[in-house]
Each structure stands twice: as C-alpha cells, then as structure tokens.
Amino acid sequence: AQSVTxxxxxxxxxxxxxxxxxxxxxxxxxxxxxxxxxxxxxxxxLLLKYTSAATLVKGxxxxxxxxxxxxxxxxxxxxxxxxxxxxxxxxxxxxxxxxQKLVFGTGTRLLVSP
Amino acid sequence: NAGVMQNPRHxxxxxxxEARLRCSPMKGHSHVYWYRQLPEEGLxxxxxxxxxxxxxxxxxxxxxxxxxxxxxxxxxxxIQQVVRGDSAAYFCASSASTQGYExxxxxxxxxxxx
Numbered sequence: 001a002q003s004v005t006x007x008x009x010x011x012x013x014x015x016x017x018x019x020x021x022x023x024x025x026x027x028x029x030x031x032x033x034x035x036x037x038x039x040x041x042x043x044x045x046l047l048l049k050y051t052s053a054a055t056l057v058k059g060x061x062x063x064x065x066x067x068x069x070x071x072x073x074x075x076x077x078x079x080x081x082x083x084x085x086x087x088x089x090x091x092x093x094x095x096x097x098x099x100q101k102l103v104f105g106t107g108t109r110l111l112v113s114p
Numbered sequence: 115n116a117g118v119m120q121n122p123r124h125x126x127x128x129x130x131x132e133a134r135l136r137c138s139p140m141k142g143h144s145h146v147y148w149y150r151q152l153p154e155e156g157l158x159x160x161x162x163x164x165x166x167x168x169x170x171x172x173x174x175x176x177x178x179x180x181x182x183x184x185x186x187x188x189x190x191x192x193i194q195q196v197v198r199g200d201s202a203a204y205f206c207a208s209s210a211s212t213q214g215y216e217x218x219x220x221x222x223x224x225x226x227x228x
Binding site: 004034036042043044045046049056090094097100101102103104105106107 | 155159172
C-alpha cells in the first residue's frame with residue numbers, strides 16, 4: 001500500500017521568504033501526485049498535480065513542485081510567501097489500479113508571520 | 115459551474131443517533147469519493163462510488179457506515195448509532211474520471227457527537 005510522509009508538521013516562515021514543504025512517497029511505480037491546500041474550516045483546494053509529464057510542475061498562487069523519482073519525493077516550493085499562504089498543506093498520491101483513491105500525508109501547517 | 119456541495123456543514127448528534135451527510139458532485143462528474151479527517155490528521159479514504167455502484171469501500175468501517183450514490187440525487191454517507199469516535203470532518207470529492215484526474219473537494223461536514 002502507498003504511504004505519504006510529510007516530515008514537517010509545522011513550518012514557520014517570515015513573509016517574503018522562500019519556503020519548501022517536504023513530501024516523500026513509498027511506491028516504486030511513479031503514481032500521480034498532488035498538493036492540496038486547506039484554509040481553516042474549509043475544504044481542500046488543488047494547488048498542483050504531477051501526472052508523469054514534466055518533473056517540475058507549476059501550480060496556482062506561485063507554488064511549484066519537483067518530482068524526483070530517485071528520491072521518491074515531491075517537495076512543494078514557493079520563492080516568496082505571503083501572509084495569506086498561512087494554511088495546512090497536504091501531499092497526496094493515488095493508489096489502486098484505477099488510481100481511484102488518494103492517500104494523504106498528515107499535513108504541514110505553514111505559518112507566515114510579518 | 116458550481117463546485118462540490120455538501121450539507122449540512124455542521125451536524126451535532128447524540129450518541130446512538132443516526133447521521134446523514136449529503137454530497138452533490140460537480141456538474142458532469144460521475145465519480146464520488148468520501149474521506150474522513152480526524153483532528154490533527156490527514157484525510158483517510160473511505161469509499162468510492164459511481165452512479166448506483168459502490169466501486170471501492172475498503173476504507174469504510176465494517177459496521178454502522180454505509181454510502182450510496184443513487185441515479186438521481188446526491189450521494190449519501192450514513193452513520194448509524196454514532197459514537198464519540200465518529201466526530202470528525204467528512205469530505206466529499208468528485209472527479210470527471212479516474213486515471214489521475216484531480217478530485218475536487220467540497221467544504222466538508224463537521225460531525226460532532228455528544
């Protein structure tokens with residue numbers, strides 16, 4: 001079964017600083033990978049997805065992620081964060097022969113302070 | 115195009131009562147997924163349905179939980195005889211297809227069992 005590891009439960013950062021949120025997955029077969037953002041008391045919004053095309057994926061709100069097959073990683077980056085980026089970020093990977101289910105990491109809380 | 119709709123947004127039930135959670139997928143989407151998010155945890159897959167069919171219910175607890183997606187109307191997640199441990203946020207997602215198509219999430223239903 002797939003598993004997703006987000007080692008950092010919380011990442012504090014100052015506004016306009018760069019940030020990297022780490023994600024590692026377990027499968028030897030490259031699955032589809034996603035990053036979602038969850039603002040307080042809201043549902044999940046898709047930031048970006050990797051579907052075996054380019055290894056560098058650009059998403060919304062200035063985020064990007066790089067797929068690294070040898071390290072089984074899909075880290076999320078942003079060169080300059082805003083206060084409004086404060087939220088919970090979840091990495092997810094597909095599982096199942098038809099890729100129906102998403103397996104989520106435990107999430108990383110990004111705290112951006114002025 | 116309206117997003118995924120879930121209602122109610124908040125639901126309070128006493129132990130032993132039944133909880134019914136509704137989900138209307140995005141227009142044109144015929145695949146529905148239910149996930150549960152316990153406090154301070156990531157989302158866990160529960161069930162995947164297509165119209166009138168349960169495709170994968172490997173994440174559903176064996177007792178008290180059931181789901182349906184009828185030909186007409188929303189998908190329903192039903193929890194009978196709720197217990198305190200059922201308190202969680204329940205998210206519904208929908209997709210146009212599988213094979214890496216992103217899942218779009220609703221705002222969730224927050225169930226509190228007293």
